[in-house]
Amino acid sequence: MPNVDEDTSTMTGPVHPTFGPPRTPARKPRVDAVLAESTDLAQSALMDFADEMEIGDHIGVTADDERLVTHRFASRVRGYRGWEFFATLARAPRSKVITVCETGMLPGDEAMLAPAWVPWMDRASEEERIRLDAIAAGEDPAKALEAAGYGAPETEEAPAEQQQQAPEDEQGEKSKQARRDAKRRRAKKKAASQKKNKKSGGNKVSKASKSKK
Structure with missing residues (x-):
């Protein structure tokens, strides 16, 4: 029996189970003809979910295991440039009956993929992190940002020429508005006068007709 008190901490090399030597890696499977x-x-099999025109040329076949292979076809689907259709087939030993195991699409070497995901802490700015940390702590985010040097941006003062021009423009608008108001008042007064004259003329005609009778 082995000595259980033996120190194995200084042993070099892998320690194998006592029931036998380690298994050697299995040989690479051959492509089933x-x-x-x-x-x-x-x-x-791919036509169950893709149109015939979307399936391109046959790219190749790969052995996944004994009597298990995957066929790959180029993709002609819009927006999937560089992708590949695949169909995995299998059969039992000494059998000619073929089973379709799986179908789908996979990105190829030149496929267009989404950019790698970036954690929020790497995407957020320092100002955003300070603001959210203050909210989580129940503090005023504005004060936290101001304490960190992120105060409200200073507004640039307008040049002196623009400051002088602004009152002049404002006075010009007021004078234009005053002229428009005066014009409307004159038109209103004229219309009222014409209406009054028309009414008085009608009264004179009616009185003259009565006197003739």
Whole structure:
């Protein structure tokens, strides 16, 4: 029996179980000839979710395991440049019946992918972090930002020429408005006078007709 008190901390190399030597890695699987020739079956399986015009040329076939292969086809789908359709086929030993295991799309080497995700702490500015930390702590975010040197931006003072021009423009607008108001009052007064004259003329005509009778 082995000595259980033996110190194994200084032992070099891997320690293997006592029931046998370590297993050697399995050999690389070979491409099954029957499955490799089933290109038409793989392409027809892809037509369950893609149009025939969207499936491009056959790119190749890869052995995933014994009697398990994956066919790859180029993608012609708009917005999926560089992507590939795939169909995984399998068969049992000494059987000619082929089973479609899986179909789908995967990005190729030249596929357009979304940019890598960046954590919020790396995306947020220092000012934003200070503001949210103050809110989480129940403090006034404005005071926290001011204490950190993020006060309200100073407004630039307008040049002296613009400051002098502003009152002049304002006075000009007021004078224009006054002229428009005076013009409206004159027009209103004239209309009232014409209405009064028309009414008085009508009364004279009616009195003259009565006197003739």
